[in-house]
Amino acid sequence: MNQPRTLAIDIGGSGIKAALLDDHGSMIGERQRVPTPAKPVAPDALVHAIDKAASPLGDFERVSVGFPGYVRDGRVLTAPNLGSEVLAGFDLQSALARQWGKPVRVLNDADVQGFGAITGHGVEMVLTLGTGAGTAIFRDGEIMPHLELAHHPVSGNKTYDEYIGNAAREKKGRKAWSKRVAKVIDILREVVRFDHLYLGGGNAKKLDFPLPPDVTIVPNTDGLTGGIRLWREEPKATAAIHPPPGEPAQTSPTST
Numbered sequence: 001m002n003q004p005r006t007l008a009i010d011i012g013g014s015g016i017k018a019a020l021l022d023d024h025g026s027m028i029g030e031r032q033r034v035p036t037p038a039k040p041v042a043p044d045a046l047v048h049a050i051d052k053a054a055s056p057l058g059d060f061e062r063v064s065v066g067f068p069g070y071v072r073d074g075r076v077l078t079a080p081n082l083g084s085e086v087l088a089g090f091d092l093q094s095a096l097a098r099q100w101g102k103p104v105r106v107l108n109d110a111d112v113q114g115f116g117a118i119t120g121h122g123v124e125m126v127l128t129l130g131t132g133a134g135t136a137i138f139r140d141g142e143i144m145p146h147l148e149l150a151h152h153p154v155s156g157n158k159t160y161d162e163y164i165g166n167a168a169r170e171k172k173g174r175k176a177w178s179k180r181v182a183k184v185i186d187i188l189r190e191v192v193r194f195d196h197l198y199l200g201g202g203n204a205k206k207l208d209f210p211l212p213p214d215v216t217i218v219p220n221t222d223g224l225t226g227g228i229r230l231w232r233e234e235p236k237a238t239a240a241i242h243p244p245p246g247e248p249a250q251t252s253p254t255s256t
Contacts, residue, residue: 004061007054007102008227010109010220011046011067012036012202013081013131013166017224018053020060025116025228027221032056040083043090047099063102064227066109067092068134070148074106080150080161081131105230108146109223110134113200115143116226117218122195125188126218129181130201132161137192154184169203178208185215 003023010017019031034053037045050065069079074093078084093106113136114126120141128134137144150161162168164184169177185197197215199207204217211217 004231005059006228006231007057007060007063008224009050009054009063009065010112010223010227011050011065011082012109013068014202016049016053017220018050018057019221019224020057021064021225021228023228025225027225029057031221031224036082039081040086041079042086043092043095046082046087046090046092047095050096051099061102062231063096063100063104064112064230065092065096065104065106066112066223066227067106068109068130068132070146071106071108074104078148078151081165107230108134108136110136110200111143111146112226112230113218113223114138114198114226115229116222116224117198117200119196123193124196124198125192125194126198126200127184127188128201129164129199129203129207130166132165133163133184134201135160135188137194154187155180160184166203169206174206174208178206181207182209185212189214 005028006021008019008021014036015033016036017031017033020028022028032053034049037049067076068081070077074091076087076090076092079087093104097104110126110128113128117126118124118138118141122140124138126136132150135147135149151159154160154163164180168180188197198218199215200218200220200222202220
């Protein structure tokens with residue numbers, strides 16, 4: 001009866017999704033979605049859009065956020081598909097904690113989706129196919145240091161974002177884009193030696209080739225339900241929450 005409810009936020013290049021989770025990570029009711037503000041996304045506009053997505057959902061006790069870029073200690077380092085030029089350095093975690101007066105944890109969106117997808121056995125990897133490309137790696141359920149492969153050249157001077165992102169799919173067409181994704185899967189298999197690869201993101205279902213046995217498409221809802229795991233990991237630091245006037249201050253664990 002007194003289990004905490006977690007507000008899960010999944011920030012994408014085209015939409016921001018929100019849902020409430022019970023203590024087992026199952027969604028309570030329907031998820032909400034609002035469009036991502038026009039790029040480059042100003043920090044205030046991002047916080048406002050997140051709050052708009054969350055407002056119909058009701059009360060919650062804590063918040064998990066998946067962000068499409070490199071995040072360290074709740075602070076945005078890169079945001080290639082939202083606007084690094086305006087978001088780099090923005091402490092999204094503290095901003096949302098002040099907004100709601102609740103503890104908040106922010107992690108890369110592929111990392112969060114991975115928490116929702118993995119089995120916890122062996123080396124498991126996530127590749128998200130959306131506006132850009134995101135990756136996450138886990139070993140026996142433990143998340144590994146984040147690698148922002150979206151920025152890494154994969155073919156000539158093209159980064160993963162440019163090679164298999166949504167703009168490439170629209171320009172090259174489904175068949176040629178799918179061949180590119182198949183090439184990337186082979187590269188990641190050679191480099192990472194994963195036991196299993198999970199494909200997420202809105203474009204994963206648009207692939208036109210049979211997947212090998214060690215590759216599985218997972219639902220986009222994993223990007224929300226995986227948020228419960230952010231509250232089952234040991235925090236590495238704490239950050240002060242600034243509540244509304246007249247309420248006591250709290251502390252919030254952060255996630256890298």
